[in-house]
Amino acid sequence: MSFVEYSDCIQDGDVAIVYLGHESMTPVKVKRGAQTQTRYGVIRHSTDLIGQRYGSKVTCSKGGWVYVLHPTPELWTVNLPHRTQILYTTDIATITMMLELKPGSVVCESGTGSGSLSHAILRTIAPTGHLHTVEFHQQRSEKVLEEFKEHRVDHLVTVRNQDACKDGFGVTGVADAVFLDIPSPWEAVRHAKTAMKKHGGRVCSFSPCIEQVQKTCEAFSDQGFEDISSIEVLLRVHDVRTVYLPLPDFGPDPSAQIQPDSTITPPQNHASIAIKTTIPPRDIQGHTGYLTFATKTQDLIIIYLHHKYTGCIL
Amino acid sequence: MSFVEYSDCIQDGDVAIVYLGHESMTPVKVKRGAQTQTRYGVIRHSTDLIGQRYGSKVTCSKGGWVYVLHPTPELWTVNLPHRTQILYTTDIATITMMLELKPGSVVCESGTGSGSLSHAILRTIAPTGHLHTVEFHQQRSEKVLEEFKEHRVDHLVTVRNQDACKDGFGVTGVADAVFLDIPSPWEAVRHAKTAMKKHGGRVCSFSPCIEQVQKTCEAFSDQGFEDISSIEVLLRVHDVRTVYLPLPDFGPDPSAQIQPDSTITPPQNHASIAIKTTIPPRDIQGHTGYLTFATKTQDLIIIYLHHKYTGCIL
Amino acid sequence: MADNVDDDSLYTIKEGDYVVLKRGDVFKAVQIQTKKKVIFEKQWFFLDNAVGQLYSTTFELASGGILQPRKPKDPESSTDTKGAGTDNRNIQDDGKSQKLTRDDIETLKEQGLKGQEIIQQLIDNSSTFKDKTEYAQDKYIKKKKKKYENIVTILKPSCRILAMMYHGREPGKICHLRYDTLAQMLTLANIHANSKVLVFETCAGLVLGSVMERMGGFGSVIQMYPGGGPVRAGVESFGFPAHFHDTLHEFPICHLNALIAGTLDTTAKDPSADLKESDMAAEVKTEAEVKTEAEVKTEAEVKTEAEQKGSPEEQSMETNSVADGSLVPKKEEEEEKRREAKAQEKKVKQEEKRKKLAAAASLLEGRNADGLVIASRFNPCPVLMALLKFLSPSRPFVVYSQYKECLIECYTKLKEQGGTVNLKLTDYWLRHYQVLPNRTHPVLLMSGGGGYLLSGTTVAAERSKPAASRRDEEPAPKRQKVTEG
């Protein structure tokens, strides 16, 4: 198992996702001799997991059963330990396409946070790309590196514990894409530019508040980025249901044929029709953040005249 | 006919809505002896309209036919002459409910614009309410008053040609609700407060840009308004369609019974299924404006300590 | 220089008033009754002190469930936050940041500390608070405020407030009709004074009440109701003046076929028996329907269903009897007397019912209603097709359904049959915003859906043309082009 390559069977040291039921999963580090307690009973790693095929049904000690799934960045996103707010798959998918990530891409990211996006980036840029991820919180940067190792993607990533706004990304002229998820992204825009290839590339900033977006757009513009575009993508999940709609009873229809001296025929009770439909969840996540994308074109030789942000020098 | 009361039959001097087909209508001032040219031919008012029932089918000179509809504020909104950007029914409906308008309400409005919202307000507050509408553009204020007369609602409305930001609404302590649709609504907030009843009421400001909303919210807050709440309502129209989905041809199924020495049976061509569904229009109106609502509670006797906007005194 | 003088009494809370309690975004409709315990947001109190106060007053909850009008608030009730950090890089959530224990907080409460004071204590005793960003601090205060500030505002009920209340508390009771969708319905149906409007709803009376509010006691509303009696719990909550109820009529749909056929006899010497019978049949049916619905209902919802089966008279009696308090044991004789009285009462009621039916029937017989509003858990298509017959031409109608499929059926049927134009199947997308300096963004929690509407306008029906020739009823010159769109 690795987060960037499928395996057929579960091996010692893998991270597997135990599927317990609708929207209920839990990640498990597979270790010979270890056990995992679930609500359906105990899973014994040596016998129940190791050597089994991913996707198999595993019967637990209490007789209940679970499925054991191969990890993917998407399953990880809904199962990872939250050390920060995280990015979810809807935004991640948009970021991945809009940054034009693909095998071989070199990407800079800050902050690493809980590593939700990082795993998705690594999946996409493997086996020939590289991720430079910067996290100012020391413990978090250590923890995420540990996870990268467990997930066998550490050869594709460099984790730096520094402040991207002050110290940048630790690389120059190498990145095809830069992603910013920090409180003051505008302070890191010039570092993003420095980190990027001279021929250009794509940059994205994620911010929950519109004021951050406004400042970031201004910084992108001041730094000569083009095609600045802010978007928002919302997920809607539809629950498939069969619903039964009662039919109204308008009473006996006198225009219909009635037998002479008949008693009134009782209205057709229980009458209802069934429809297959979807219903929306009562509440949905109505906002995660704004995604602002921009393109760095090839470095120009001329020097920009800066008017607004005199602090930002090329 | 009046915009606030239905009539059964078309009379001389009425304004009727001629329905020409899907999303195609035109308003007509009914005048004895007059004619209206449509793409289906001429409509002669004396014979084709006057005395006819609203909702009737009218055959035009070229043999085509149209329906003649009773005017409503909603039909007017999609048929009125645009002298400005106008408010549409989705926002109008929200404003009407959220301002708690009903028969008897006294309402202040600025700017009147093309009168789209004004007509809807008048419909709702009739027969016992009153609308004070303020429009800084002189020609527009004259034109809209003319329309109010034609629509027989002028007894319910006072049109003032002034600047609400500078001169307010021309009334004090009478309004149950105030509506602002002006470029700098925050400049009119104190006037709104003055116009409102001492026991309080509701206020709404419509602005396309978020910066306007921010300033307006601040002004509402500074003026002691409560329950400040900004919302956005978008309309989605669904086109009902029957679509035909082709069924894939996986070739002859060898597991099915085949006659000995048979030639291969031809695949079932033309196979498709029909579903009744809706499709969204390709493009929709993705934004009209933000609606910010607030409540004025009863006037307090204490004097507010103003910190930010020293210019705003109760 | 006031243009007119307001009467304070209009804005004063009186005993018997229907009011809405509000805390934060939570509402509850109650009637002002002295010495009656009210439970709201897990706290109980008495509304006695509210009487005589102005509407929209905010009260603090003092001990013993006593309401006290809150003093004019300080300039933006400022909890002292002692400076904010700029980001959360140094914060570790180890669950140990709050030094106050649950017991400590209980003690503070018992000492009579107000919510605001308790929150200040919590802040002072939090080791991480001052390191949090302003944003996080705000969130923290808001959360704690909700928990410890015991305030309640008393509002005059309105369509806006009741629609938001039902949607927030009991969406199942109102078929998940969202308030903004209700707003669209009232406007699309051109509800206004001095018109005659038909309403068919199973939304606890909310839709009916909203229509009545917009008509302001002018004109007439005919509630077409299924089952044993019209449901009006929601209407009561509006607290309309008595004369509004004179404009409200009711007609049981179980007599609709008879009415349409012209065979409904409302003058029969003893029609009550007949009516009773079919009403009961309808009642049984309702029960059966409830069971066929594959939906698990919360206790509250089941209770509503039960209430819906009672006639409105029974309901209001029930409401009154609650105020009476305990039951006194009765002797047999009294029992007998009571039984007789009850029988008499029943007779009177049935006669009333007959009169009502006759009145509603005569309003309907003109087939000249000005508007139609449908919002129910029933399959809307047969309801719509039956009730459209009672509208004048050139009048709007609007149908709500939680399910788009139902309205596709209505749309298709109307297109086939003709007699309507401007058909539109719509839904709405509602977004709330947080507008705060440097923290402006859409509210994170959003309603998943507000239901669907089908609206349109009636036109004069084609006279006996075969269905086939009606295909061109609504010429659609540009339709074909957008087929792929």
Next chain:
Amino acid sequence: MADNVDDDSLYTIKEGDYVVLKRGDVFKAVQIQTKKKVIFEKQWFFLDNAVGQLYSTTFELASGGILQPRKPKDPESSTDTKGAGTDNRNIQDDGKSQKLTRDDIETLKEQGLKGQEIIQQLIDNSSTFKDKTEYAQDKYIKKKKKKYENIVTILKPSCRILAMMYHGREPGKICHLRYDTLAQMLTLANIHANSKVLVFETCAGLVLGSVMERMGGFGSVIQMYPGGGPVRAGVESFGFPAHFHDTLHEFPICHLNALIAGTLDTTAKDPSADLKESDMAAEVKTEAEVKTEAEVKTEAEVKTEAEQKGSPEEQSMETNSVADGSLVPKKEEEEEKRREAKAQEKKVKQEEKRKKLAAAASLLEGRNADGLVIASRFNPCPVLMALLKFLSPSRPFVVYSQYKECLIECYTKLKEQGGTVNLKLTDYWLRHYQVLPNRTHPVLLMSGGGGYLLSGTTVAAERSKPAASRRDEEPAPKRQKVTEG
């Protein structure tokens, strides 16, 4: 201090490259061919001058259809606006505010004025411009820019750009699949290097190309195609290096039943005849289907249909022959020769086809694919049910449809049958923003819908258990409660 050195040549436009032209929000995919006229946004020009320039260069259109690299732009190309009014109270639109006539403008153009200069002239000659609000001024300039600025940017193609191009220009060709929905598909299907992915699409090859881009030439993609040949116009536009095409396999779905039954013979001595026959049958079918679709197609779309019926070889030949230019009349003898050569060529092709089929079949036979992506105009349910068989357990799949109803059917079928978990029916709401000082708001024009997705994960199929016992396949402890929700 660069960590590595980039090779300029990777970023340089070369003859034969597939590129995308861009102006504003409008894109067009073309191949760089010298001396070939290109028409874009109603203007024609030659791409000759682009060769040797870097990608993302913006060119101005000079007379004679010549491209000239634009000089580095001025700090925020500032059209002089001479102050803005604060509101529009004094503006009357009488259509007389512009003093320049249409003829005047044509004259300016003939004088060789650039777009920017013409716009400045328009502003200087507008009597109302200076009274307009800044907002209105901006709108005016943008509108005029679009009309008079003749610039075009040449971009390296990518999934992002091509998806936006197709969605903007020819949504009908890609089943109205919106770019953000495509983005979700690629992620939900966990498309990445070194995996084996099945693709069934009728989206002009856009989806296939996007999958290939994400696999970067590592692993294998099997295009399951309906009709006479796989459609790849969209794939070509990606301009992949040659080795990418080695990873691409194809399998006609008209042999799917045979493959599943194990009766597909790819080694037959003369299988081409057989294959040909059934291919033709399939072809006829496609045509028939096109006719049964009650959708009026634009000319462009009809053309695509026609293209889809050609094999990819034929297509690319066509593309090349366009470059040749005019047809030279041929003598009879040559004609005969040509016919023979064609017959020979046909044979070779058929053999190639057989080999390809065998290769694809052997990839499929393992039934161990890692992902499945479906996006077509076909009813997806039978396609999904057939192709799911070829996935390993614990692998993701995703189905796109323009119609939610289709995916409800898929969902229901999968629930009945078991063998999948994490089923999710979703759609997405995409909003673009205008972010400008004091003029920030969502873009007024918005896509009405991006289509629907059904995604899920395969699990090991139950071994011969009766369908009834599978009902508990996916325990859903909290489902019942939300039924009303």
